[in-house]
Amino acid sequence: MRAYLAKEPEIGKKTEARVLRTSLRRGRFVLLAIIVWTMIAWAAAEALIVKSELPHANALVVLAGSSTYLERVRRAAQLFHEGRATSIILTNDGIKSGWSAEQERNPLFVERAVEELRRQGVPEEKIEIVPGVISSTYDEAVLLHENARAKKMESLLVVTSAYQSRRALWTMRRVFEGSMIAIGLEPVTPGEQAPKSISWWLYALGWKMVPVEYVKLGYYFLRY
Numbered sequence: 292m293r294a295y296l297a298k299e300p301e302i303g304k305k306t307e308a309r310v311l312r313t314s315l316r317r318g319r320f321v322l323l324a325i326i327v328w329t330m331i332a333w334a335a336a337e338a339l340i341v342k343s344e345l346p347h348a349n350a351l352v353v354l355a356g357s358s359t360y361l362e363r364v365r366r367a368a369q370l371f372h373e374g375r376a377t378s379i380i381l382t383n384d385g386i387k388s389g390w391s392a393e394q395e396r397n398p399l400f401v402e403r404a405v406e407e408l409r410r411q412g413v414p415e416e417k418i419e420i421v422p423g424v425i426s427s428t429y430d431e432a433v434l435l436h437e438n439a440r441a442k443k444m445e446s447l448l449v450v451t452s453a454y455q456s457r458r459a460l461w462t463m464r465r466v467f468e469g470s471m472i473a474i475g476l477e478p479v480t481p482g483e484q485a486p487k488s489i490s491w492w493l494y495a496l497g498w499k500m501v502p503v504e505y506v507k508l509g510y511y512f513l514r515y
Contacts, residue, residue: 332489367408382434383421429466485497
């Protein structure tokens with residue numbers, strides 16, 4: 292009986308040790324999985340970001356995007372003040388923003404964009420909204436192409452959110468192919484409205500912007 296009682300604490304300690312080792316192994320596995328996933332997610336986000344240098348253009352083009360319009364127009368205003376172009380062109384996706392107590396209505400996001408550009412010091416006469424309502428990036432590119440040809444423009448510098456940049460540049464080049472109109476693109480560095488590439492998967496907006504963007508890319512390659 293004494294021998295049995297003496298062994299009981301020893302057995303308990305061994306069991307605790309096994310549980311501890313199992314917990315540590317699981318903890319290391321979870322940590323490794325998080326690190327691997329973070330690197331994969333970061334690489335996937337970074338692969339969507341492209342830039343096409345164009346030192347100066349006839350106009351800056353801000354692509355429509357209700358969830359990230361602020362970061363886009365602020366970047367466009369910055370480029371305008373740097374002298375990269377003498378005017379800013381906006382497109383209208385027809386989407387209404389939230390309620391404005393001052394205006395007592397729901398302004399369109401393109402109207403909000405104009406307001407923000409003016410707050411950033413861009414003169415109103417330097418801001419143009421292309422007539423017509425667009426429903427996709429491809430429609431946007433076609434409308435911009437028609438507008439640029441009508442005004443005999445030679446170059447456009449596109450501003451858009453980082454994760455849309457690859458599809459936007461591909462689409463613009465596809466539509467403008469053979470037109471002799473140079474296309475440049477400046478993506479907005481993620482972190483203002485669009486989540487950073489290292490942590491996009493922690494945000495609902497990130498899931499809408501990164502995985503969904505790959506679906507859109509595939510669709511565009513097949514459709515256009």
